Amino acid sequence: MDLLAHTGVPLEDQMLTWREMAGKPISKLDDDAFTRVRVILMNALELDAMRLQDSGARNEADLRLSLACVRRIEQHQATAVSWMLSADHSALEATVACEQVAVELTAAIAQHEQDPYLAQVYRFGLLENLDRLYRYAALLDRLEGKDANNILQGYTDIVPGRPTPETHRAPRDDLRRPSGPKARLASRLHMILVAAAALRARDYYMTVGPAFADPVARELYAEIASCGEQHATQYGTLLAPGRTFLENWLLHEAAEVYAYLSCAQSESNPRIRAVWERFCDYELGQLQHVGELMRRHEHRDPAELLAPGLPAPLEFRNQRDFVRDVLSEEVHLRARDSGFVDRGGESAESLDYRRRVNADGSPSTQVAQSYHWTAGTELNRPRPPS
Amino acid sequence: MNAADTPVSRFVRRRPRSGAAGFNRTGAQTSPLALRSMQSYADEQVALPTPIADSAAGKGIAAMRLAYVRDAGEVGSVPMPGAITGAFALCATRLAGGAAELLVDKLGERLAWERSSVRLYQALIDKATALAASTALPLEVEELRQLRDEALEHMHIATSALDSLGADSSALTPSAAISALVTHGITQVLTDPRTTLHQCLEAILTVELADEASWELLMRLAEAAGQDELLFHFHRAFRHEHTHVRKLKRWRDELVLGAPDH
Numbered sequence: 077m078d079l080l081a082h083t084g085v086p087l088e089d090q091m092l093t094w095r096e097m098a099g100k101p102i103s104k105l106d107d108d109a110f111t112r113v114r115v116i117l118m119n120a121l122e123l124d125a126m127r128l129q130d131s132g133a134r135n136e137a138d139l140r141l142s143l144a145c146v147r148r149i150e151q152h153q154a155t156a157v158s159w160m161l162s163a164d165h166s167a168l169e170a171t172v173a174c175e176q177v178a179v180e181l182t183a184a185i186a187q188h189e190q191d192p193y194l195a196q197v198y199r200f201g202l203l204e205n206l207d208r209l210y211r212y213a214a215l216l217d218r219l220e221g222k223d224a225n226n227i228l229q230g231y232t233d234i235v236p237g238r239p240t241p242e243t244h245r246a247p248r249d250d251l252r253r254p255s256g257p258k259a260r261l262a263s264r265l266h267m268i269l270v271a272a273a274a275l276r277a278r279d280y281y282m283t284v285g286p287a288f289a290d291p292v293a294r295e296l297y298a299e300i301a302s303c304g305e306q307h308a309t310q311y312g313t314l315l316a317p318g319r320t321f322l323e324n325w326l327l328h329e330a331a332e333v334y335a336y337l338s339c340a341q342s343e344s345n346p347r348i349r350a351v352w353e354r355f356c357d358y359e360l361g362q363l364q365h366v367g368e369l370m371r372r373h374e375h376r377d378p379a380e381l382l383a384p385g386l387p388a389p390l391e392f393r394n395q396r397d398f399v400r401d402v403l404s405e406e407v408h409l410r411a412r413d414s415g416f417v418d419r420g421g422e423s424a425e426s427l428d429y430r431r432r433v434n435a436d437g438s439p440s441t442q443v444a445q446s447y448h449w450t451a452g453t454e455l456n457r458p459r460p461p462s
Numbered sequence: 463m464n465a466a467d468t469p470v471s472r473f474v475r476r477r478p479r480s481g482a483a484g485f486n487r488t489g490a491q492t493s494p495l496a497l498r499s500m501q502s503y504a505d506e507q508v509a510l511p512t513p514i515a516d517s518a519a520g521k522g523i524a525a526m527r528l529a530y531v532r533d534a535g536e537v538g539s540v541p542m543p544g545a546i547t548g549a550f551a552l553c554a555t556r557l558a559g560g561a562a563e564l565l566v567d568k569l570g571e572r573l574a575w576e577r578s579s580v581r582l583y584q585a586l587i588d589k590a591t592a593l594a595a596s597t598a599l600p601l602e603v604e605e606l607r608q609l610r611d612e613a614l615e616h617m618h619i620a621t622s623a624l625d626s627l628g629a630d631s632s633a634l635t636p637s638a639a640i641s642a643l644v645t646h647g648i649t650q651v652l653t654d655p656r657t658t659l660h661q662c663l664e665a666i667l668t669v670e671l672a673d674e675a676s677w678e679l680l681m682r683l684a685e686a687a688g689q690d691e692l693l694f695h696f697h698r699a700f701r702h703e704h705t706h707v708r709k710l711k712r713w714r715d716e717l718v719l720g721a722p723d724h
Binding site for chain 1: 537581633640646651654657
């Protein structure tokens with residue numbers, strides 16, 4: 077798809093009423109789990125757009141009005157998407173869904189990524205998200221008496237991945253090698269999507285964590301929010317440094333078009349699909365606006381950044397076989413500097429950091445002690461005869 | 463792991479000992495001068511509604527809710543049995559239109575409720591265990607374990623009943639999803655290290671009162687559906703719940719009123 081050939085909806089015509097923002101939510105029971113995955117992903121991407129534009133407004137005096145106009149509608153879009161998640165999702169159920177997004181999205185992207193280093197980084201992160209999903213599923217079962225599979229709907233396995241207590245690393249070992257100037261457009265869009273999902277997870281856990289009364293939940297959210305920060309660092313450092321703000325903004329708008337288009341093409345709920353289509357047209361309008369700013373302020377053709385057009389749509393389907401293969405082959409890997417090493421090869425700095433942060437105990441270990449997922453919760457397992 | 467050395471127990475032990483009177487800042491009368499000033503300023507800035515009943519009725523809010531209720535779908539659907547069993551067919555024959563699905567929905571609700579109750583009782587056991595080390599309690603922790611185990615037994619009764627109807631007991635029915643919203647607040651009360659045993663007993667009493675009433679309803683549904691086997695088990699759960707309510711009230715009353723003289 078040639079992105080600049082589509083004008084989309086002009087910026088001045090982009091408007092949502094409060095009623096449209098607080099529209100009818102999805103059904104936790106009847107909608108497909110991937111509808112929820114799309115909702116969480118698109119919310120993550122809209123929040124990331126606002127984050128980028130906020131930081132741009134601090135430095136780019138000439139762009140402040142444009143940024144304020146685009147950010148206003150992005151915020152309304154973020155609201156409309158976020159409000160789709162129905163109120164009968166507990167914070168913990170929404171958390172399980174958040175980790176399902178991370179597992180399924182990262183697995184899909186890892187398989188389509190042509191740069192072997194980037195694909196390795198995604199596979200590495202994937203196994204950490206798989207483990208967090210398992211820990212949160214244990215908490216959901218043991219705190220609320222609920223089966224995480226009511227949320228996952230059989231698409232995603234509930235098993236340990238790379239053990240969360242062993243993933244706490246020194247910041248140096250979370251830095252990854254930045255992509256170079258020749259990185260493909262598809263790779264850049266992947267990086268933006270995965271980084272946005274990681275940032276949303278971190279921020280969501282930091283928002284809902286303190287709302288739990290249970291000390292076990294409070295500690296687990298504190299621990300996994302920190303893991304979210306590590307992933308935000310990991311994926312954030314993949315993005316190429318040294319680009320102008322307008323380049324980053326243009327690429328982000330392209331990522332939003334790409335993601336909404338992928339959502340629209342795979343959505344099973346017609347009412348939600350109509351929203352994805354509408355917002356895809358909005359994003360095309362925003363992309364045109366940023367492209368025009370680039371021509372005016374940098375005297376550059378935005379088409380040079382957007383060649384060769386959008387890659388194949390993102391896949392929203394279960395990636396079970398791939399995830400199981402990665403788990404069996406790469407669970408032993410650990411990060412050191414920007415590379416990956418065997419379990420015994422970690423840096424002294426990371427080992428020391430882990431010892432200190434786990435010094436009062438490991439919530440992710442305690443919450444999942446002997447946890448074995450069973451359909452209908454672990455209480456549903458037949459008890460051995462006494 | 464030692465039962466008395468769980469993360470919950472460690473937090474509970476740090477809790478202040480008494481709920482004595484202190485400097486609570488939430489009341490308007492904490493600052494009488496500010497109260498007078500705020501009230502007169504608010505009266506000056508916003509006209510009082512006429513008639514006064516308008517504010518209580520919340521007409522603006524009601525209009526919005528009305529519009530949303532009219533447009534809303536349902537929370538979700540009742541999952542239909544994978545295979546129609548004899549028991550389900552009998553229910554469908556004996557009960558008026560849609561009531562067989564209602565039975566599946568209500569059984570799903572009871573299953574979810576009892577499953578959450580097991581976790582709620584476990585939280586109460588953790589708290590009582592931690593408190594027992596330093597305080598005289600009106601109950602034995604072992605008694606709470608019995609209540610927890612009976613909640614588990616009731617969960618299995620609901621599971622078996624759903625199985626006998628050919629329904630998927632691992633599915634979440636609409637009423638089950640809604641019941642989870644009700645128990646959410648109770649979970650917060652029971653797992654908060656700062657709450658007292660009295661506050662926890664009040665909270666779990668509301669769970670058991672609702673539970674007793676719900677098993678009673680299920681007994682009537684099973685009777686109407688001609689499900690004698692189910693009725694037998696539901697009646698057993700109902701009797702247990704009745705006992706749970708009595709025990710919880712007794713313990714709660716002892717904490718508030720003191721132990722009876724006799």
